[in-house]
Amino acid sequence: MAKRLTMQDAKTLSLSSLGGALEFYDFIVFLTFASTLKVLFFPSESELIATVMTYLTYAIAYFVRPLSGVVLAHFGDLIGRKKVFMFSLFMMAIPTLCIGLLPTYESIGYLAPVLLLTMRILQGVALGGEVPSAHVFVTEHVPSNRFGIANSAIAAGLTFGVLIGHFVSTMMSISFSAEETLSYAWRIPFILGGVLGLLAVYLRRYLQETPVFLEMQKKKALHAGTPMKTILKDFRPQAFIATLSTWLLIAGVVLVLLAPNLMKSDMFGMDAGFVNRAALIATFMNIVGSLSAGFLVDRFGLRKTLFSFAVLLAITSFIFFNSLGSHDLSKVGILYAIASFFLGIVACVPMIIIRLFPADIRLTGMGFSYNIGNAIFAGLTTFLVPVVAEVFHPMFIAYYILFLCALGIFLSIYLGKKSLPSYI
Structure with missing residues (x-):
């Protein structure tokens, strides 16, 4: 008889999807405000250099993903899925929040773009572990005959983050003028993403370690x-x-x-x-x-x-x-x-x-x-x-x-x- 998803399974799926949604939310928000960040953090006489530096700062998160993904996954296989799952989301939420609070080039000079770059590197560390951990986590929680819907819920969560990012960006353009956005309003989407991420970290405290990992731990079958x-x-x-x-x-x-x-x-x-x-x-x-x-x-x-x-x-x-x-x-x-x-x-x-x-x-x-x-x-x-x-x-x-x-x-x-x- 096919097993159905329990309330605990539903909670696991919803909380597991939040991190992926935050990842893609940040993806859209950074790109949407790239022109603003370029002015605030990379002022240059050369428009080309400023543009390259802005998008290179964005891309750096993806360059560090392979290494961080392997390292975080290594510990996930040895000490537990939940610990890595919690850590990766925390490491994504804090830098996102910090970007919204960073002083600009006008305030602290060249230290501003260095700090922005550092935050993106930390986000990249988190990105390498979040999505793989989410898929493995839900796979090992739900009945095998619900393997498909569990993983598709994580994938849908990623796309939902894109949807939220588009919505927030649209509301920002409606609510604030170009001058207000450049002055202070650009910070709002990043602070919002960081706060939501920390809330998700808190809620994930109530998730349980996967039955598959606990069984391997009990039988001393860990790698x-x-x-x-x-x-x-x-x-x-x-x-x-x-x-x-x-x-x-x-x-x-x-x-x-x-x-x-x-x-x-x-x-x-x-x-x-x-x-x-x-x-x-x-x-x-x-x-x-x-x-x-x-x-x-x-x-x-x-x-x-x-x-x-x-x-x-x-x-x-x-x-x-x-x-x-x-x-x-x-x-x-x-x-x-x-x-x-x-x-x-x-x-x-x-x-x-x-x-x-x-x-x-x-x-x-x-x-x-x-x-x-x-x-x-x-x-x-x-x-x-x-x-x-x-x-x-x-x-x-x-x-x-x-x-x-x-x-x-x-x-x-x-x-x-x-x-x-x-x-x-």
Whole structure:
């Protein structure tokens, strides 16, 4: 008989999703106020240098993710999931709060950008551990037949953070003038994110250690050596497939972040107000699609769900990008929303990774693969894809998503190999 989620399971899922939501909230807020931060922290006679320094400060958090992810995951496999889970969120909330309280260049000179850079590095340390810990934590708490919906709830939480970030940024633009924002109001979103993060840390105190870890601890079955060495020695094929699967996550970056910029570009010249509304609806549809993918995984299995969503995302996203030349905005908005629903395929990625590693090295396997994959593929996408699309042809973005969908189909087939055991 299939087990249902208990109230304790529901509490675990909701509190586990908060950290991921905060991560992506910070992602949107920093980018939204990048021009303001540039003026306040990186004044320079060269506009190019100021811009580069601002975005390099933003990007530094992603550069330190692989190392911090492996280190935090190592301790999560040896001393407990909950301790690392609490620490990673605390390490994300405090720097976010501090950014909102930092003195600017006008007050303390060059120390201001150094402090901002330091806060971003600390956030990067936290980022490396938060999302992998969340997925492993919920996986080991819920019944195995609810594996899909549990992990998709974490994925939906990440996207919900994007939604909150967009909402807060929109309300800020409505409530404050450009002068007020530059003077003091820019601090509000960061302070809000930090306070919410500390509240989430407090609430996580009531979470329990995972039954899987407690059972390993009781049976003295915890990993005796260094989990990372075991992965590199005995689980190289799994680590490669897990890292490759994170490339699928970049479909979300392309469709949710790059597509709106393309729609507003000189190529298509769509009204910014329409594009912003369409992006909000698309983000919401991605939340619905992620949860739907999780439900289908529990009902029909990971491989079938992954295959189906990959095919349908390929079809709907290609039709959407082809519609951008149309003057029918309603049509464009509807197609964007439908494609974003099937972007729920991103919820399948952590499920692919988790099932590849046994419990005693699961968090290290997840932390290593997830963060290395993000560092490599997110960098390639965010820097190269927009440039190629602008220089050669805007439909390159559509072709890139088709490639990612083909990767999803390949993974759905490869996961069926008998030589690749599943540990879930």
